[in-house]
Amino acid sequence: MTANADIAARSEIEPAARNARPLRLITCGSVDDGKSTLIGRLLWDTKAVKDDQADALERDNRNQQNELGLPDFALLLDGLQAEREQGITIDVAYRYFSTGNRSFIVADTPGHEQYTRNMATGASTADLAVLLVDARAGLLEQTRRHATIAMLMGIRQFVLAVNKIDLVDYDQARFDGIASEFRRFALSLGVTDVTAIPMSALLGENVVLSGAQSMPWYSGPTLVSVLELATQRSAQTVGFRLPVQRVSRPNEGFRGYQGTVAGGSVKPGDSVVVLPAGTVANVKQIVTFDLVRNAAVAGDAITLVLDRPVDVARGDMIASIDAAPSVGRAFEAKLVALSATPIVAGKRYWLKSSSRRQRVRVRPKSRLDLHTGLWDEAESLPLNAIGTVHLDFDEDAMFDAYETNRNTGAFILIDAETNNTVAGGMIVERRIDVGGISGGSDRDHVVLSMPADVADRLMAGDLFNRLRDQIDVRRTGAAKAATALHDLD
Known part of the structure; x- marks a missing residue:
């Protein structure tokens, strides 16, 4: 495909909708698998590249275009000087693009092992992972590492992009082998939602536009079709959570606890507990920088006023009394x-x-x-x-x-x-560490060690009520209990 034909193809795509709800995704995988090129191609083919960016890309590529006459799409993502000089991705780059049906926020993450922490950062907020594999190399250790980290970060939707399929002559057997191997690995992680797509990010085949002409054996969706139908990560259902970042006392008559709501919702009158102390109070008022609120939800930065004086410090958490952490x-x-x-x-x-x-x-x-x-x-x-x-x-x-x-x-x-x-x-x-059931020296009694709250629930039962006079309950710290159990053994 020539550069002129490529630009003509772009003009056939419907203008992007700007009001769709964003889906967050990451591209991940080993180094040189084409992650930045893929996102650059997505931006190019969905007409998300502004005129000034296109002009800058043309200048950057004046003497560097490949044999196909196409620009280096990776330069749309690799903004750091070190990234351009070395031809690698170092930091996470976030970009926005949209189609006629949906909008997206995509994170381009590094493939090198030493930048694994950056990849984990990008995965922490994503709904879906696009895992790239070079068709020539297949699955690598870093590919598996990125897939595992994405799973640990809560991602359950994966697109396996078998990239550079043109460099193996569009070999269907090669694609099927890589897809089968990854599905087995994903299953070992507990991931079942995997869509495998053969593609050439540079040529734009099966990215936004179909690659059926080169791959008549593939009848599945393009990457953008999968993204348009993907589901967002389900809302996490927990009670109210407010990690306290600051205690606000502008005057003698006001004491508020500031932070960003980390889960659930709250409204005046709700009962809350201050952890770890366990002090209970009611919400009197919710204040923001410019008004008093009737409610607050996850993501809101608020000042919470309680109905009674309580001991609250930075690092404490105010939570729902009936759904505490x-x-x-x-x-x-x-x-x-x-x-x-x-x-x-x-x-x-x-x-x-x-x-x-x-x-x-x-x-x-x-x-x-x-x-x-x-x-x-x-x-x-x-x-x-x-x-x-x-x-x-x-x-x-x-x-x-x-x-x-x-x-x-x-x-x-x-x-x-x-x-x-x-x-x-x-x-x-x-972790509930039951120290075990340890025999006493005369073997006519046992010592059962467990957390105090578990013991309280256990002793509330009928059996312990009937045997209460025969049970010796001694409360002690974890370290002292562990020493006692060790001596018994």
Whole structure:
């Protein structure tokens, strides 16, 4: 296709609608698979490239056009000087485009291993992932890593874009083999919504326009057709969450708690609980910078006024009293290691989540083998490893599971010595460590160790009521209980 024919094809596409609800997507995969070129082509073929951008692209390509006479579409995304000089993507680039049916926000993410943290950032807000694979190379370790991170970030819709299909002579068998291999891997991650498309991003085949002339064996949709029909990530149903960022006291008569609503909604009169203390109060007033509100929802920046004086500080959370997050000192999580220094058992880190920062000990449990899809036992997590860990806090922490609320279920780990971010994580669940049923020295009694709230619920039952006189209940801290159990063993 010549440059003139390409421009003529663009003119046949209906002008883009500007009022469609945006779908957020990312392009990910290994380096040099054509992610920036694909998005540049999408922008070009949907007429999202403004005249001044097109002129700049023409200037940049004056002496660099390829043998087809087409511009280097990747330059529409790679804006950093280092990206243009090295021909790679370093930072996440966000672009907006739309078709006659829908609008989109797309994130172009880096493929290099050392920029994995940037890829995770782009995936954290996406509804769908377009995973690119070079038809010549097939699935690589970085391809599997990006797919796994996207899944951990809650993405359940994948488009497998088998790019550069023209460089393998439009070989159907090659495409079918790659698609089958990826579907098996995706299934091991629990992902079933996968659409595989053979395409040439540079030529624009099966991106916006059909590639049927070159690939008569493929009768599936183009990329843009899939995007137009994709569903947005379902709303996360949790109660009200307000991580407190600041206590506002402009005068003696006003005390408000400021932050951005991280989940649910709230209105005056609602009962709330301040965590981790557990203090209960009612909402008296919701204030923003210019007015008093009747309600607030997720994403709103507000000042919350309560009906009574309570002890609230930065890092606390105000939540629905009937749908509060989990509070405890032990949680299960998944980590993506982002530092050359491995995550090792027993080391203390700072954990930052929302406005709260706490000391935590991390104990790796397992590491994902990206080739087999199996979780192997591990005592450390090196750079770019994906693993499961135990989190043990010095004081109470508050989290939702990441699947329930991305805002209150995500965190980063910070090295206390260097202040470097060493990992990004997602809470799986609160860990309830029952110390076990341990025999006493005379073997005529047992010691049952469990969190206090679990014990309270258990002892509320009929069985414990009947045996209450025979049960010795002693409340103690986790460290002292662990020592006692160890001595019994």
